Amino acid sequence: MLWTVLGLFGLAAVSPWATRRLGDAAGWVLALGPAAVFVYWLVNWPAVAAGELNQTLPWAESLGVELAFRGDGLAGAMSLLVSGIGALIVVYAGGYLRGNPRLGLFFAYLFVFMGAMLGMVVSDHLIALFVFWEMTSVSSYLLIGFNHGKPDNRDAALKALLVTGGGGLALLAGLVLLGSIGVSLGLLLNEALRVSVLVEHAGAIQGHALFPAMLVLVLIGCFTKSAQFPFHFWLPAAMAGPTPVSAYLHSATMVKAGVFLLARLHPALAGGTLWVAVVTTVGAVTMLLGAVMAVGQRDLKGILAYTTISVLGTLVMLLGLGTDTAIKAMVAFLFAHGLYKAALFMVAGNVDHETGTRDVMALGGLRSLMPLTAAAGLVAALSMAGAPPMFGYVSKKVMLEAQVGAPTLAWLLTAAAVVANLCMVGAALLLALRPFWGAYREPPRKPHEAPRSMTFGPLLLAALGLLVGLLPGGFNATLGGAMASSIRGEPLAMKLKLMFGLDAKSLLIVALSFGALGLGYVLYRRLRGGPEFPAGLQGLGRYGPDRGYGRAMAGLMGLAKWQTRVVQSGYLRRYVLLVVGVVALAAGPLAVAAVRGGGAATIAGPLRVHEVVLALLVMAGAVYGVMARSRLAAVIGIGGSGIGLAVIFAVYGAVDLAITQLMVETLVVVILVLVLLRLPGAVRASGRLARGRDLLVAAAGGSVVTLLVLASATVELPAAVSSYYLNTASPAAFGRNVVNVILVDFRALDTLGEIVVVAVAGVGVASLVWRGAGRRARPGIEDPQRSGEAV
Amino acid sequence: MTLADHPWALASAYVLLGVLGVGMLCAAVRLVKGPSLPDRVVALDLLVVAAAAVVGMLAWVYGQPALVDLAVLLALTVFIGTVALAWYLERARP
Amino acid sequence: MTATLWLIATLALATAGCLLVLLASVGLLRMPDAYMRMQVASKASTLGAALALGGAAMGLGDGPAVVRAVVAIIFLCLTMPVAAHLLGRAAWRTGVPFSDETRAIERPGD
Amino acid sequence: MTLLLSITVGVLFTCGLYLMMRRSLMKLVLGVLLLSHGANLAVFVSAGLTRSPAPLVETGATAPPPGAADPLPQALVLTAIVIGFAVVSFAAVLVRRASAAVGGDDTDHLRTTDT
Amino acid sequence: MIALPVLPILIPLLAAAAGLLGWRSVLWQRVVGVAGCVGLFAAAVALIVAVDRHGMLVLQVGAWPAPFGITLAADRFGSIMVGLAAFMGLMVCVFSLAEATRRDVHRGFFPLLLVLLGGVGGAFLTGDLFNLYVWFEVLLIASFVLISLGGGRAQLEGAVKYVALNLVGSMLFLTATGVLYGTAHTLNLADLHLAMHEVRQQNPAMATALAAVFAIAFALKAAVFPLFFWLPASYHVPSAGVCAVFAALLTKVGVYALVRVFTLVFPGEEIVITAVLIAAGITMLTGVLGAVTQYEMKRILAWHSVSQVGYIVAGVGLLCVPDPAVQALGLAATVVFLIHHGTIKSTLFLVAGLIDRREGTTQLRPIGGLALASPGLAVLFLLPALSLAGLPPSSGFWAKLAVLSALAEGGRWWVLAAALAAGLLTIMSMMKIWNEAFWKERPSDSSHTPRRLPAALVTPVVLLVLGTTALGVWPQPLLGYAQRAATQLLDPAAYVEAVGVLPPPPETMEAIDVTAESSRAAPP
Amino acid sequence: MKMFLTNLLLALAWMAMMGSTSWTQFVMGFAVAYLALAWLGAITGNSAKNGYVRKLPAAIGFGLFIFYELVLANLRVAYDVVTPGPNRSPAVIGVPLDAETDVEITLLANLITLTPGTLSLELSEDRRTLYVHAMFADDPAEFRRDIKDGFERRVLELLR
Amino acid sequence: MNALVLQTTARLVVLLLVVFSVLVLLRGHNEPGGGFIGGLLCGLAFATHALSFGVRATRRLMRIDPLRLLGVGLILAAGSGLPAMFRGQAFMTGQWLGSVPGIGKVGSVLVFDVGVYLVVLGAAMLILTGLMGEED
Ligand code: NA
Numbered sequence A: 001m002l003w004t005v006l007g008l009f010g011l012a013a014v015s016p017w018a019t020r021r022l023g024d025a026a027g028w029v030l031a032l033g034p035a036a037v038f039v040y041w042l043v044n045w046p047a048v049a050a051g052e053l054n055q056t057l058p059w060a061e062s063l064g065v066e067l068a069f070r071g072d073g074l075a076g077a078m079s080l081l082v083s084g085i086g087a088l089i090v091v092y093a094g095g096y097l098r099g100n101p102r103l104g105l106f107f108a109y110l111f112v113f114m115g116a117m118l119g120m121v122v123s124d125h126l127i128a129l130f131v132f133w134e135m136t137s138v139s140s141y142l143l144i145g146f147n148h149g150k151p152d153n154r155d156a157a158l159k160a161l162l163v164t165g166g167g168g169l170a171l172l173a174g175l176v177l178l179g180s181i182g183v184s185l186g187l188l189l190n191e192a193l194r195v196s197v198l199v200e201h202a203g204a205i206q207g208h209a210l211f212p213a214m215l216v217l218v219l220i221g222c223f224t225k226s227a228q229f230p231f232h233f234w235l236p237a238a239m240a241g242p243t244p245v246s247a248y249l250h251s252a253t254m255v256k257a258g259v260f261l262l263a264r265l266h267p268a269l270a271g272g273t274l275w276v277a278v279v280t281t282v283g284a285v286t287m288l289l290g291a292v293m294a295v296g297q298r299d300l301k302g303i304l305a306y307t308t309i310s311v312l313g314t315l316v317m318l319l320g321l322g323t324d325t326a327i328k329a330m331v332a333f334l335f336a337h338g339l340y341k342a343a344l345f346m347v348a349g350n351v352d353h354e355t356g357t358r359d360v361m362a363l364g365g366l367r368s369l370m371p372l373t374a375a376a377g378l379v380a381a382l383s384m385a386g387a388p389p390m391f392g393y394v395s396k397k398v399m400l401e402a403q404v405g406a407p408t409l410a411w412l413l414t415a416a417a418v419v420a421n422l423c424m425v426g427a428a429l430l431l432a433l434r435p436f437w438g439a440y441r442e443p444p445r446k447p448h449e450a451p452r453s454m455t456f457g458p459l460l461l462a463a464l465g466l467l468v469g470l471l472p473g474g475f476n477a478t479l480g481g482a483m484a485s486s487i488r489g490e491p492l493a494m495k496l497k498l499m500f501g502l503d504a505k506s507l508l509i510v511a512l513s514f515g516a517l518g519l520g521y522v523l524y525r526r527l528r529g530g531p532e533f534p535a536g537l538q539g540l541g542r543y544g545p546d547r548g549y550g551r552a553m554a555g556l557m558g559l560a561k562w563q564t565r566v567v568q569s570g571y572l573r574r575y576v577l578l579v580v581g582v583v584a585l586a587a588g589p590l591a592v593a594a595v596r597g598g599g600a601a602t603i604a605g606p607l608r609v610h611e612v613v614l615a616l617l618v619m620a621g622a623v624y625g626v627m628a629r630s631r632l633a634a635v636i637g638i639g640g641s642g643i644g645l646a647v648i649f650a651v652y653g654a655v656d657l658a659i660t661q662l663m664v665e666t667l668v669v670v671i672l673v674l675v676l677l678r679l680p681g682a683v684r685a686s687g688r689l690a691r692g693r694d695l696l697v698a699a700a701g702g703s704v705v706t707l708l709v710l711a712s713a714t715v716e717l718p719a720a721v722s723s724y725y726l727n728t729a730s731p732a733a734f735g736r737n738v739v740n741v742i743l744v745d746f747r748a749l750d751t752l753g754e755i756v757v758v759a760v761a762g763v764g765v766a767s768l769v770w771r772g773a774g775r776r777a778r779p780g781i782e783d784p785q786r787s788g789e790a791v
Numbered sequence B: 001m002t003l004a005d006h007p008w009a010l011a012s013a014y015v016l017l018g019v020l021g022v023g024m025l026c027a028a029v030r031l032v033k034g035p036s037l038p039d040r041v042v043a044l045d046l047l048v049v050a051a052a053a054v055v056g057m058l059a060w061v062y063g064q065p066a067l068v069d070l071a072v073l074l075a076l077t078v079f080i081g082t083v084a085l086a087w088y089l090e091r092a093r094p
Numbered sequence C: 001m002t003a004t005l006w007l008i009a010t011l012a013l014a015t016a017g018c019l020l021v022l023l024a025s026v027g028l029l030r031m032p033d034a035y036m037r038m039q040v041a042s043k044a045s046t047l048g049a050a051l052a053l054g055g056a057a058m059g060l061g062d063g064p065a066v067v068r069a070v071v072a073i074i075f076l077c078l079t080m081p082v083a084a085h086l087l088g089r090a091a092w093r094t095g096v097p098f099s100d101e102t103r104a105i106e107r108p109g110d
Numbered sequence D: 001m002t003l004l005l006s007i008t009v010g011v012l013f014t015c016g017l018y019l020m021m022r023r024s025l026m027k028l029v030l031g032v033l034l035l036s037h038g039a040n041l042a043v044f045v046s047a048g049l050t051r052s053p054a055p056l057v058e059t060g061a062t063a064p065p066p067g068a069a070d071p072l073p074q075a076l077v078l079t080a081i082v083i084g085f086a087v088v089s090f091a092a093v094l095v096r097r098a099s100a101a102v103g104g105d106d107t108d109h110l111r112t113t114d115t
Numbered sequence E: 001m002i003a004l005p006v007l008p009i010l011i012p013l014l015a016a017a018a019g020l021l022g023w024r025s026v027l028w029q030r031v032v033g034v035a036g037c038v039g040l041f042a043a044a045v046a047l048i049v050a051v052d053r054h055g056m057l058v059l060q061v062g063a064w065p066a067p068f069g070i071t072l073a074a075d076r077f078g079s080i081m082v083g084l085a086a087f088m089g090l091m092v093c094v095f096s097l098a099e100a101t102r103r104d105v106h107r108g109f110f111p112l113l114l115v116l117l118g119g120v121g122g123a124f125l126t127g128d129l130f131n132l133y134v135w136f137e138v139l140l141i142a143s144f145v146l147i148s149l150g151g152g153r154a155q156l157e158g159a160v161k162y163v164a165l166n167l168v169g170s171m172l173f174l175t176a177t178g179v180l181y182g183t184a185h186t187l188n189l190a191d192l193h194l195a196m197h198e199v200r201q202q203n204p205a206m207a208t209a210l211a212a213v214f215a216i217a218f219a220l221k222a223a224v225f226p227l228f229f230w231l232p233a234s235y236h237v238p239s240a241g242v243c244a245v246f247a248a249l250l251t252k253v254g255v256y257a258l259v260r261v262f263t264l265v266f267p268g269e270e271i272v273i274t275a276v277l278i279a280a281g282i283t284m285l286t287g288v289l290g291a292v293t294q295y296e297m298k299r300i301l302a303w304h305s306v307s308q309v310g311y312i313v314a315g316v317g318l319l320c321v322p323d324p325a326v327q328a329l330g331l332a333a334t335v336v337f338l339i340h341h342g343t344i345k346s347t348l349f350l351v352a353g354l355i356d357r358r359e360g361t362t363q364l365r366p367i368g369g370l371a372l373a374s375p376g377l378a379v380l381f382l383l384p385a386l387s388l389a390g391l392p393p394s395s396g397f398w399a400k401l402a403v404l405s406a407l408a409e410g411g412r413w414w415v416l417a418a419a420l421a422a423g424l425l426t427i428m429s430m431m432k433i434w435n436e437a438f439w440k441e442r443p444s445d446s447s448h449t450p451r452r453l454p455a456a457l458v459t460p461v462v463l464l465v466l467g468t469t470a471l472g473v474w475p476q477p478l479l480g481y482a483q484r485a486a487t488q489l490l491d492p493a494a495y496v497e498a499v500g501v502l503p504p505p506p507e508t509m510e511a512i513d514v515t516a517e518s519s520r521a522a523p524p
Numbered sequence F: 001m002k003m004f005l006t007n008l009l010l011a012l013a014w015m016a017m018m019g020s021t022s023w024t025q026f027v028m029g030f031a032v033a034y035l036a037l038a039w040l041g042a043i044t045g046n047s048a049k050n051g052y053v054r055k056l057p058a059a060i061g062f063g064l065f066i067f068y069e070l071v072l073a074n075l076r077v078a079y080d081v082v083t084p085g086p087n088r089s090p091a092v093i094g095v096p097l098d099a100e101t102d103v104e105i106t107l108l109a110n111l112i113t114l115t116p117g118t119l120s121l122e123l124s125e126d127r128r129t130l131y132v133h134a135m136f137a138d139d140p141a142e143f144r145r146d147i148k149d150g151f152e153r154r155v156l157e158l159l160r
Numbered sequence G: 001m002n003a004l005v006l007q008t009t010a011r012l013v014v015l016l017l018v019v020f021s022v023l024v025l026l027r028g029h030n031e032p033g034g035g036f037i038g039g040l041l042c043g044l045a046f047a048t049h050a051l052s053f054g055v056r057a058t059r060r061l062m063r064i065d066p067l068r069l070l071g072v073g074l075i076l077a078a079g080s081g082l083p084a085m086f087r088g089q090a091f092m093t094g095q096w097l098g099s100v101p102g103i104g105k106v107g108s109v110l111v112f113d114v115g116v117y118l119v120v121l122g123a124a125m126l127i128l129t130g131l132m133g134e135e136d
């Protein structure tokens, strides 16, 4: 299984090069990759059915992450869907983007996306699954923004990435929580996120205190990815991508990722009230909303996008219900949708490609010019509408069955499903009838039938939809049953059939089905002339979460600007003030406590006049340095203070120190004087209030240091290190000046570092003051005012 | 024979240190008062020279010949500091 | 006995030095203009420091220390007048005012 | 004396920090210089004050006279002094170049790299 | 083997000195620069391997026994950090062969870079607190000069703010070190570990106060909220190579010191380290918010450095949880994140350098269309950008996952929430750059003719991108190493034993009492 | 100068031979060497041999003179400082110079400065006039004469 | 500064200080002094010279490029620890050659201190001449 994923990534890496070599045939040839994956799953289906297809590789063991693959029914079915439709999409894209110099790049993105999708569906370890999950987000970002010349496309791509990425973060948090729940249940780190292990501990997990938080986070992840209300708004915007992308995104894969994960986690997490309530509600709302919004669209891809949202809502709702019928319905619906929606997107793409417009109102009568496309569109649309004998009809039937049999609020759910279906019918007819039948309207470009590469896919998919509808038994026995069992967590037989029984429930369902079809047709009649009637519905989109997204972005910008203004004001003095304030506030109370704690300190010994005078001088010099009007006077004051300090050192037996301090001070004064000479004039002082505040904060900072110094005397420990120096310097290090011996021998490494500092300071000053050194710099490269000046 | 052997001598040495201290304070006052920059420089000069005397006395009081070195260096450096300040005063004139 | 005498002598020397330093400081405070302050400060302090240092070094009775003290004294005598001259010149050149008592001020070109 | 010198440390820090909060670049450097003084004195005082002979071994002896000052803080402070010297020198020259570049001894002119 | 711990300090310093000897020759400077970096890299690799195989390597400089001399102690954490410094140093050095102008070289670019690396190496390897201060100053002054090397207004402005604020931190560090010496009377970290037991017995508040001051000093160096101002004000002003080396190393040293001190000297100071954790959470958000307003690539990256420091420090902050398993997770996360961020952020700065070279600016508004014009550059940006955003499978994802797992294990939900929110905004920022520089069409009023990118500029970036991508795809070696490093960090007793702190010999035990105020030499 | 250095060298050699670095040994060595030079100066082949030998006593006398002046002037200033009310008469006075060489002028200016009450302020561009600030200059002419007859004469005597 | 009095004195003072700085360096292991103090003193000496005669004259007088001085100093200081390494001892283990009267035991430590001296001197010179060079 690993190789199927890696193979696609490898294909991604070579496809830009391969596309250039293969020319027009590239699509057909490269499609062999996903086709091979498709074949792999077909060939291995017995193993899948037997649950024997497992593979575990070490990955990030330290974090308990393994590349654990499990080819169960769900994985196998999804893989077949992904790789099968994927192969068709590759073929289709080869035609759709023929001659586009970036076709190779497109294939690369597509294969990354496909590989990630395949990796995701087969992952048993949730972190590995998440890795692939995020890869789909990123590759879809690149795909949506493929035509990035237009700002709208870029915005749409970003919106998709931010919403799904944000959801991904929630999901990650949820998974991390789930992992820690697992560990707290006694699982090993690497097992705690293995779905196959978690399933066995479902009860314990759901009883854990962190379960609700975890569940909500995971659901947010799934809902954003699967465009559930209120996160659905990114999906219509993502129509911007080239059509093959939309097809792939919507039908098979990315948006189904969320549904897939819900299905994957269903055995472990589902069943509780929270799950049922949240998932069912969100799903139902999304189903209704998507369907209603769909009929308000004029853009082919817009209609498709909203109907997709509706279907996703349906799938989620079914998973929320979680009854056996609901799961069967979900499986059927998922596949049916995969087939017809991909076909319809390709059909829409063909229309767009050939006519240059996607506005349904601008199209009409294309049937004769594009017969194959029209045929595929019609069949697929019928499946979408749920008309017999299509796969769509079969799945709709079982869906309604699930609604009717819902444990609570069955009537409400059923009503919602019927309304949604009715809108779907309208939308389907709008898609398939309006452009092809009726009077011919002159589109922007003269249309003719799309090339074979672009009709092959939709025809095949539409035909499959019809085939499964007619003969659902094969599906029941293979894909459907295996997938449903995986979701259920125990064997579950699929029993889809075209015909219906004659019991009351079956009759009700059939009645509802056909009723929806009929009402849908009525709706279509209203819509055909132009969708004025649902124009009001557009408001739902405009004032809904999308607007919230815009507001959030603007708010974020405002907040960021405010923060920058407040925190990063550019006033150095304010920075210093804040830093010192932090020191005073954070360390001040602790320093006070430190002085009061511990033993009595001997801090007030006998005073000597000259020492007191020296200390006063040091302080006076410093204070004068602060008060002096003239900067030179300040230098003199501080210089005096430094020299006083030198003498204080001398008083306490530190001659070397005193000498050094003295000479350094002198040199510093010389340097400061040199600096001062060419310094521009000083600015006026700040206001009294500011000065008072600064003084207060500075004094608080100073007091902290004073307190710390005093506090150091509260602890009495032997000075063993010093004794060692005093006793060892002369006999072992052959020097009688112990301080110097420390500097050049005991702690010579300090001194080495120190002279490096001095040397660098010298180099630095030289580099600052040498104006001449750059004269011979190469022209063009020399850029003294480096970037980052403006704004 | 050191200063420390005679309490009276030691006491008078401390008195002398106090005298120097008072002198330093006077100089500090001038340093602060100015009014002209040369005044301040002279005050600094005097402070350092007084400090040299203090250090010399301390060498005696503590019996630390090493401190004399510091006094020597104080005498050396005060010159350089003054030269620099004078250099500045002359150059910085408007 | 000689030791005590030596001690008294060195103390006297040091006392003179310290008093001179004090004198210089007081003069620095009391004199009316920068030039006169320089006069008092630079010289009295030089002599004072020299005496104090010399006295201390001799009192210390350490040979090398006395040599160093002598070096310091020579150095002070060598450099202090130069420093004072430079400061005076700077004051003079930058137009630091003379006190009202000053009777005559001759300048180059007069 | 420890108390008085601790207060001296505090005053040095206070003055240094206050100077760093001024608008003048030169005062910024002077502030750093005072901070450096303060830190050096803090290290020196914390380690314990002794009015004692310098840690020098007399010729012929193997150790300094008993009660000699702790040599380690001296070495540390010496190192710190020299580092402080290097840093302050560089800062001073930097400030001079910066004030020339922004046309004034004013930190409020240094705002273009923040916002 | 005995020499190994000193080589990462010695090689760059000697090379820097050699560079100064022949400073007039640009060729000589370049040769010495590359030779020094290669040597350092070799030494670092040897060190990492040796330490991982044989345990800690300890060198008593000057053969003076600990705690009397200075001890160099290389544990896993220290060596991997040295490895990071060496690797990034080498990459930036090669990059600078093309980027640094003759003028820069004449002003000492290569010796300065080498000194910076030497200082960083010293900081990562030393087992002595004051020596740590010295190496901090070494790398600090080298960074001062490097940041101002360009000499333009922006460089000088940034440098002033950088210098001023970092010096406040240095002074704090120095003061705290002095006070700590005055309290515990030793500087050797291992010895301090022992001495602090005694200190805590005599005055526990003193230990806490000192811990707080050290935390503040190091947090300032690490650019943790609310002490990060220096970073956004200055990180973006130097040339890209310098930015890269700064991003790789400067804040890291602060974090390193935080880890070292809080595992060895102040273990169990819960109040302080809790504050650090909270600050880390705020830092994550502040940093990303700051980036939102920026429209210049290097500034954006600089702000993200702040944010990412929050993630890094969060791992350290988990030391506030008494559970050693959580502590180990946190520290391991810190190590992983350090390495991740050190490489990725630098790579991105180097990419900014490439864009600067090609387009003449790193402002986002006047450039565009690079995705089509230079697909290679697009790949070189996109991969590390996604990694910075924490999207899998990249080093950034594993690092983030490690931090999140640790936070979850420690039950610090608010910080975890902050980390997630910051993650989203990071994605946004990276995509802003991508949108503006790569996807957006080139503004029509742009008159700049793109310049070719020389191989010396591109090669290190390619290597870095390959390396970091490999790290993302195959993270276990790093993760495992980090885990072992964290375990080692949480075993101070082993550190003390390896350093071999000896009890003082009996005759020196009659210690001079330096704490008492006395004037024994001079009679009263 | 060469002779002086020779003298110094000999003194150092003396110390080395005595195996002592004490200052008494140095003084002894210096004295002995001086005497030797005074006697056998011709050996060095220096034409100014007698100059050095003769000038050393002159220099010592000069030193004593300076010391005397220094003490005297200090006392005068001290009196002025400690007594209330001014009894001084400050002035800036230009003194024409006979001294020509750098060393001569420097020495003179320093001496003037070193003695309290006078401070050399400025040397004219043509190096012919030294402007002196005097605290007690009741009569400028007399002041000039004092300088020229006192300091300048002695300086020139010593150096020429 | 064009002051005759200063220049005349400075000649003497500079010479004195330079000699004194070497003295301080050499005896530093046993008396107060050492590489730092020596280097700083020598730097101050040249500062005096520069202030008296102008920085160009000082550069001419020094003849050695201060940057080279830094390089040599660093190599001496860092290199003084290498011989020990080549003998299999820890870096910077003292290597002693013998006794020199007036200085005491001489060895790698003195080399180290000389390195310190040169670096401090070089840096001081760079800073001073750099700053004053701008004035010329
Ligand atoms: Na203590």
Ligand code: NA
Binding pocket: A744, A745, A746, E062, E063, G092, G093, G094, G095
């Ligand atoms: Na040694």
